[in-house]
Amino acid sequence: MTTTPTGGTAPPTDRTNTDHHPTPADAAFVSLRGLAKSFHGQRVFEGIDLDVRAGTVTAVIGPSGGGKSTLLRCVNRLETPDAGTVTVGGVRYPADGPLDRARRTALNRTVGMVFQSFNLFPHLTAERNITLAQQRALKRPRAEAVQRSRELLDRVGLLERADAHPHTLSGGQQQRVAIARALALDPEVLLFDEPTSALDPELALDVLAVMRSLAAEGRTMIVVTHETRFAEEVSEQVVVMADGGIVEAGTPRAVLHDPAHPRARRFLASVRGR
Numbered sequence: 001m002t003t004t005p006t007g008g009t010a011p012p013t014d015r016t017n018t019d020h021h022p023t024p025a026d027a028a029f030v031s032l033r034g035l036a037k038s039f040h041g042q043r044v045f046e047g048i049d050l051d052v053r054a055g056t057v058t059a060v061i062g063p064s065g066g067g068k069s070t071l072l073r074c075v076n077r078l079e080t081p082d083a084g085t086v087t088v089g090g091v092r093y094p095a096d097g098p099l100d101r102a103r104r105t106a107l108n109r110t111v112g113m114v115f116q117s118f119n120l121f122p123h124l125t126a127e128r129n130i131t132l133a134q135q136r137a138l139k140r141p142r143a144e145a146v147q148r149s150r151e152l153l154d155r156v157g158l159l160e161r162a163d164a165h166p167h168t169l170s171g172g173q174q175q176r177v178a179i180a181r182a183l184a185l186d187p188e189v190l191l192f193d194e195p196t197s198a199l200d201p202e203l204a205l206d207v208l209a210v211m212r213s214l215a216a217e218g219r220t221m222i223v224v225t226h227e228t229r230f231a232e233e234v235s236e237q238v239v240v241m242a243d244g245g246i247v248e249a250g251t252p253r254a255v256l257h258d259p260a261h262p263r264a265r266r267f268l269a270s271v272r273g274r
């Protein structure tokens with residue numbers, strides 16, 4: 001279990017129009033209350049309550065179509081929830097309507113996301129992908145951004161591939177570039193949406209190693225994953241999403257080895273049977 005708080009500091013933005021309250025070190029850094037989402041009248045989930053403490057990892061597991069990706073996308077507002085609130089770093093993001101500019105900026109600065117499909121620009125090198133993100137999102141001067149990109153490429157073990165285009169990199173390498181890009185924006189929370197699902201098991205190991213190191217340094221992370229061993233190793237809590245809600249939540253040991261809810265039991269039996 002990781003306990004080092006990331007600081008719970010406020011996002012660097014003018015927050016005169018936001019409801020900011022300082023986050024005590026031990027309080028939830030990400031807090032979801034009553035979150036609900038449906039598409040075309042079809043409920044994906046409702047009544048989601050979830051707290052993620054600063055400096056800890058929460059793993060989200062569950063059957064396909066259970067709403068795990070949609071949950072992450074409601075946290076960073078790639079989707080607008082139908083109801084409920086998302087509080088990140090003491091800033092409250094209600095569901096009733098689009099975010100105003102101040103909240104949108106605060107959320108984008110605070111929450112980073114890594115997707116299953118990497119989402120790198122194919123015409124840009126690894127380094128340019130990371131540099132451009134910083135120039136756009138943070139207005140970071142180019143020389144400074146390039147230096148940061150190279151530091152992060154080094155961190156994910158890819159400095160020697162800085163000038164490579166995505167199609168010349170393996171899936172695992174592309175995903176490590178995508179992680180470096182997310183880190184370059186200095187987010188306080190990282191969301192991972194099945195970051196290894198598109199990868200061969202061997203390539204997934206390199207990505208998981210990077211994620212382990214992020215967890216070990218006390219990053220606040222929410223990880224949608226099918227890697228239950230990884231979830232057991234790094235997470236403070238595991239939640240199982242199914243049937244329109246969170247059916248089980250608790251320590252990795254309790255949830256992965258002794259789930260109480262029949263739906264969670266069935267899902268975990270299926271995972272073990274693979």
Ligand SMILES: Nc1ncnc2c1ncn2[C@@H]1O[C@H](COP(=O)(O)OP(=O)(O)OP(=O)(O)O)[C@@H](O)[C@H]1O
Pocket residue numbers: 039040044062063064065066067068069070071
């Ligand atoms: N933009 C969208 N428009 C319509 N329906 C959507 C949209 N996004 C997701 N859905 C539906 O919402 C439900 C939940 O999808 P979601 O991708 O969140 O599940 P998941 O648990 O992440 O699944 P998987 O493990 O297969 O990725 C599914 O029925 C999906 O078809």
